[in-house]
Amino acid sequence: MVTKKDTMFIGFMLFALFFGAGNLIYPPELGIQAGENYWLAIAGFIITGVGLPIVGVMAISLSGTDARALGDRAHPLFGLIFTSAIYLSIGPIFAIPRAANVAFEMSLKPYVPMVSSSVNMNVVLLIFSLCFFALVYWISLNPSKIVDRIGQILTPILLLAIVALAVASFLNFDSPFQPPNDTYSSGAFFEGFINGYLTMDAIAGLAFGIIVINALKERGVTDGKKMFTETFKAGAVTAIGLIFVYASIGWMGAKMATTGSYENGGEILATGAEMLFGSFGGLILGLIVTLACFTTCVGLTVACSQFFSTTFPKLQYKQLVVVITLVSFGITNLGLSQIVAISVPALVFLYPLAIVLMGLAFLDRFFKGSTYVYRGALLFTLIFSIYDAMVAIGIEVKGLESILSIAPLFGEGLGWLVPSIVGGVFGYILDAIKNGTSSTNASSKRVS
Structure with a gap:
């Protein structure tokens, strides 16, 4: 106790x-x-x-x-x-x-x-x-x-x-x-x-x-x-x-x-x-x-x-x-100020992925731990994490920015949030289709 x-x-x-x-x-x-x-x-x-x-x-x-x-x-x-x-x-x-x-x-x-x-x-x-x-x-x-x-x-x-x-x-x-x-x-x-x-x-x-x-x-x-x-x-x-x-x-x-x-x-x-x-x-x-x-x-x-x-x-x-x-x-x-500066790109890359992974852990039982949900949510998040890390380093990718800026909260540095949800939903749908197809095939084999 x-x-x-x-x-x-x-x-x-x-x-x-x-x-x-x-x-x-x-x-x-x-x-x-x-x-x-x-x-x-x-x-x-x-x-x-x-x-x-x-x-x-x-x-x-x-x-x-x-x-x-x-x-x-x-x-x-x-x-x-x-x-x-x-x-x-x-x-x-x-x-x-x-x-x-x-x-x-x-x-x-x-x-x-x-x-x-x-x-x-x-x-x-x-x-x-x-x-x-x-x-x-x-x-x-x-x-x-x-x-x-x-x-x-x-x-x-x-x-x-x-x-x-x-x-x-x-x-x-x-x-x-x-x-x-x-x-x-x-x-x-x-x-x-x-x-x-x-x-x-x-x-x-x-x-x-x-x-x-x-x-x-x-x-x-x-x-x-x-x-x-x-x-x-x-x-x-x-x-x-x-x-x-x-x-x-x-x-x-x-x-x-x-x-x-x-x-x-x-x-x-x-x-x-x-x-x-x-x-x-x-x-x-x-x-x-x-x-x-x-x-x-x-x-x-x-x-x-x-x-x-x-x-x-x-x-x-x-x-x-x-x-x-x-x-x-x-x-x-390198000195404290320099360490803080170089840590920013790595952290803006890792943090969204960590946050999404935490959220998925809480919701895991609702989608029965589907690998597709994890992959979809993390993949969509990864795109924004890479972009944010590049910006933090000082690399400009204007073409990519014009596409990603459509996402809500992009200007606030949270552009990954809604896409991660969308990616998870896509993963859930794909998992349902895959499982449905597998079930149909299994039923067909039993009938034949």
């Missing part, structure tokens, strides 16, 4: 999995840019940054399997490629380097100019990341329970620090909201919705879902309906925590619009902490965030190494740890 304490524990565990400190950089930046339209923008951000990750976990609980098995419903090759892309995104390509950069931005970068104004910050980042990933590599080779134990201590401390930062900002920052920039002047909700992709938590939810399932199974939950209900309860606990964090630090960013210009959300948080608590307070927050980022990086390195070593038995775990650490180290030195 799952007790309320168990629900809270699993909810906090899921919160810790999603609450990579890298996610702290986006809401403050959204707040500064959205200004007077902040509440509309943060509402859209919360749907994709909080709602979809929980939906992803629940989708996995419905299937009772993992992300790859869910993707296999369309085709085994799709399941392999899509799941591999998920792990690469939440691992060495984006999430790990981003977390390492946030650690640098929050703990060391603000204080280097105090020592010397002539220091090359790129060299400082290189040295910092070299030490950081050397430790990540060492711990990842034999993680044991150290990440869990440190995480159980650091996550509550980090959350308390964010609460203190939020409360202090509510009490001390009284500047009025500024006019929104061009991006958020119209369609602020949809812009926030798309920016929620950057947390990467929805695709991470598809990978983390199996962890929640196993945690509930250990507590005796075997019934599918009960599994879904308990996952929903734990997800609600996680959602409350994430909504509070995102809304409060986003609000702080909106209130800091008049204090200067900032390169990224990490700078906003670091400056805000120093303004509210002084150099010592900012340093303490930076150290807490750094330790949290470190445990996140170790956890993701271990998860990715385990996934690829299991999927491709010829690849050894220790070899993968080396490769993932080196790739993460290299990408980290």
